[in-house]
Amino acid sequence: MKKAMVKIVLVSILLTFIFTFSLYSFSKPVKTYKIATTTSIYDSGFLSFVVPEFEKKNNMKLNFISVGSGQAVKIFKNGDADGIIIHEKSFLDDLKKQKLIQGYTPFVSNYFILVGPKSKKNLFKKVKSVQAAFLIIKNKNLKFVSRADNSATYIRELEIWKLAKTKPNFKGYIKSGQGMGMSLNLANEKEAFILTDEATFYKIKDKLDKLDVIYQNPNEEILANTYYFAFSPKKSDLRVFDTFLKSSEFSKLVNSFNQKYFKKEVYRAVK
Amino acid sequence: MLANVVVSTLIVCIPSTIVSIIIGVPIGYVLKIKRFKGRKFVLRLVYTLSGLPPVLAGLLVYIILSRRGPLGFLDILFTKWAMVIAQVILIVPIVVLYTLSGLKNVQLVLDNLDYLNVEGKKRYFALIKEYSKELVYATILGLSRSISEVGAVLIVGGNIEGETRILTTAIIYEITKGEFSRALLLGMVLLIISFSFNTILQILQGDIVD
Numbered sequence: 001m002k003k004a005m006v007k008i009v010l011v012s013i014l015l016t017f018i019f020t021f022s023l024y025s026f027s028k029p030v031k032t033y034k035i036a037t038t039t040s041i042y043d044s045g046f047l048s049f050v051v052p053e054f055e056k057k058n059n060m061k062l063n064f065i066s067v068g069s070g071q072a073v074k075i076f077k078n079g080d081a082d083g084i085i086i087h088e089k090s091f092l093d094d095l096k097k098q099k100l101i102q103g104y105t106p107f108v109s110n111y112f113i114l115v116g117p118k119s120k121k122n123l124f125k126k127v128k129s130v131q132a133a134f135l136i137i138k139n140k141n142l143k144f145v146s147r148a149d150n151s152a153t154y155i156r157e158l159e160i161w162k163l164a165k166t167k168p169n170f171k172g173y174i175k176s177g178q179g180m181g182m183s184l185n186l187a188n189e190k191e192a193f194i195l196t197d198e199a200t201f202y203k204i205k206d207k208l209d210k211l212d213v214i215y216q217n218p219n220e221e222i223l224a225n226t227y228y229f230a231f232s233p234k235k236s237d238l239r240v241f242d243t244f245l246k247s248s249e250f251s252k253l254v255n256s257f258n259q260k261y262f263k264k265e266v267y268r269a270v271k
Numbered sequence: 272m273l274a275n276v277v278v279s280t281l282i283v284c285i286p287s288t289i290v291s292i293i294i295g296v297p298i299g300y301v302l303k304i305k306r307f308k309g310r311k312f313v314l315r316l317v318y319t320l321s322g323l324p325p326v327l328a329g330l331l332v333y334i335i336l337s338r339r340g341p342l343g344f345l346d347i348l349f350t351k352w353a354m355v356i357a358q359v360i361l362i363v364p365i366v367v368l369y370t371l372s373g374l375k376n377v378q379l380v381l382d383n384l385d386y387l388n389v390e391g392k393k394r395y396f397a398l399i400k401e402y403s404k405e406l407v408y409a410t411i412l413g414l415s416r417s418i419s420e421v422g423a424v425l426i427v428g429g430n431i432e433g434e435t436r437i438l439t440t441a442i443i444y445e446i447t448k449g450e451f452s453r454a455l456l457l458g459m460v461l462l463i464i465s466f467s468f469n470t471i472l473q474i475l476q477g478d479i480v481d
Contacts, residue, residue: 010471014285034349034429043448048432065349065429079338080348181447207449 032061033238036073036081038152039179041227042066044199046108046267047085049260050253054244062241068179070150076100076232083231083238087197088152092228104230106270107245108254112156112223114215115184115201115208116142116193124214130223131164133215138170143192147183148175152225157195160222184208197225202262226270246271277460280437283351283424284417287358291413295363296406299370300395303377317371320364325357329426332357336427349429354437357423362413369412373405374398407476414468418461438464 041047042064051062062083065075069086076084077100084101086092092104114133120142127133137144146168147154161168174192176183180200187194188208198216201208217223229245231238244250251269258265302314334340336348336356347353380401381394389397399406421439428435430444438461445454 006474010475014289034431039447063349063429063431063434065431067429079343179447181449185446185449204449207451 030055030059030061031237032063033082033235034063034065034080035083035085036065036067036071036075037085038069038072038087038227039066039181040087040153040197040200041085041108043179043181044197044203045261046199046257049257050250053249053253054241058240058244060237060240068147068149068151069155079232082235083229083241085227085229086152087225087227088155089226089228090155091152092230095230100232101230102233104228105242105245106226106228107250108267109224109226109270110198110266110268111216111218112153112195112225113198113201113213114193114195115187115211116214117191117210118212119191120193121212121214127215130215130217130220131160134160134164135166137172137193138164138166138168141170141172143172143174143190144168144170145174145176145183145187145190145192145194147178147180149177149179151180153180153195153197156222156225160195163222184211187211198266199262202266273457273460275433276436276438276441276457277464279351279433279435280418280439280461280464283354283358283428283437284414287355287362287417288410288413290355290359291362291366291417292406292410294359295366295409295413296370296399297395298363299367299374299409300398302367303371303374304381314371317364317367321368323361323364325361325420325422326426328357328360329423332360332423332427348427349431349435351428351435353427354424354435357427358417358420361420361423362416365416366409366413369409370406373402373409375405404476407472411469411472414472415465418465418468 037047043066047064051064055061065072065081067075069088069091072081072084072086073091073095075081076095084095092101095101096103114130116137123136123140124133127136136142146157172192174186174190176186178186180196181204183194184196184201184204185207186192188210191210193214201211201213205211229242231242251271254267254269258267302310302317332353333348335342336345336353337343338346338348377398380398384394384397419439421443424435424437425440425443428437428440430436430440436444438457442454442457442461445451445457
């Protein structure tokens with residue numbers, strides 16, 4: 001008898017799971033949209049901080065799929081995402097040409113910075129530009145972690161090598177093939193240099209004990225890093241999100257995010 | 272946050288295992304009992320697929336479910352449905368294999384069923400009942416595979432917070448952010464769930480034997 005009871009209880013637990021599962025999947029009270037996003041702005045926690053406010057107000061749910069910019073574009077092109085957030089303008093221009101988007105909205109920016117081992121910091125004291133810093137790394141054959149993953153950060157890195165009129169063909173050049181956070185971890189372990197966006201770096205800085213900012217310059221155009229939002233014309237409901245990103249309410253959220261996690265201005269709302 | 276991830280894990284892994292049992296056990300039965308042309312080939316295929324790399328399964332399901340793929344109209348890529356499909360593909364061959372190896376001395380049992388004049392579908396259910404203890408192992412293995420799987424579900428689920436983020440993909444995400452202690456905590460939770468599953472199934476198994 002007792003054992004039969006156990007059996008009944010276990011089976012009912014299983015059935016409850018199946019029931020919840022079906023209920024969960026079929027009941028969609030709010031409109032849900034999928035947004036393919038680049039890893040950096042997601043890993044920094046920014047989207048998860050800003051979006052709940054928007055969702056509550058507009059009774060809308062945004063699901064973020066965080067991948068490298070290249071993959072995000074593919075997902076969007078295939079129609080598997082309704083919107084896209086990336087920081088590589090040329091990708092968006094292509095999408096516009098193919099009439100997959102009508103336009104795009106810059107909404108937040110920060111800067112790319114070069115970080116590297118604290119111990120090597122004084123080698124870069126007199127450096128005037130990021131390409132000069134890159135040249136020192138190459139000429140001294142220091143370690144450098146490249147994401148090598150078709151991400152916006154990687155594309156920018158290649159542009160800097162080009163600007164320095166050289167190719168990253170030295171022994172210390174490590175291709176990680178992983179997202180920003182993972183690549184920073186790798187650079188920390190290997191005590192290597194790496195190009196990163198400010199926000200991701202400052203967000204996980206306390207875990208990167210070997211690394212420090214080696215070079216930064218807000219006036220250098222190649223180091224500007226702006227994030228854009230675009231959506232499929234078929235999903236015109238997403239215009240509400242576009243409008244939200246231009247609102248003063250959004251700028252306030254950007255400021256409180258900066259205050260909460262960085263104690264200084266890292267993300268800047270674009271108006 | 273953690274509760275959400277745990278619930279998501281369960282509502283992906285349990286249905287995948289149940290569906291895999293429903294599909295895999297009859298296939299294993301047929302392969303063991305029936306002799307047909309190409310049986311050896313099917314067996315070889317099952318052995319190969321039981322070692323199918325999860326990322327490959329993920330890629331295939333992704334391509335099929337993508338908007339541009341043959342089943343794109345279903346609109347289930349980056350949902351739990353897609354994750355269940357990918358896991359079923361991974362678990363069914365394992366269930367088939369363990370059903371095959373579970374049905375030991377099957378000829379003896381079949382002779383008895385012949386003697387008792389049990390025919391048709393009844394034969395199948397009588398046999399499954401006879402072997403239910405062995406089949407619990409297939410379930411345990413299916414569950415273990417589904418709960419520890421990460422490659423396929425990451426690709427087809429998209430690791431969406433509150434939706435398709437399950438324990439294993441959450442661990443990956445925490446590692447990405449360098450939050451190793453939180454990743455470790457999630458790993459402990461994963462182990463505890465796995466342990467509970469095994470305990471439950473072993474109680475069930477004992478119940479059946481008695």
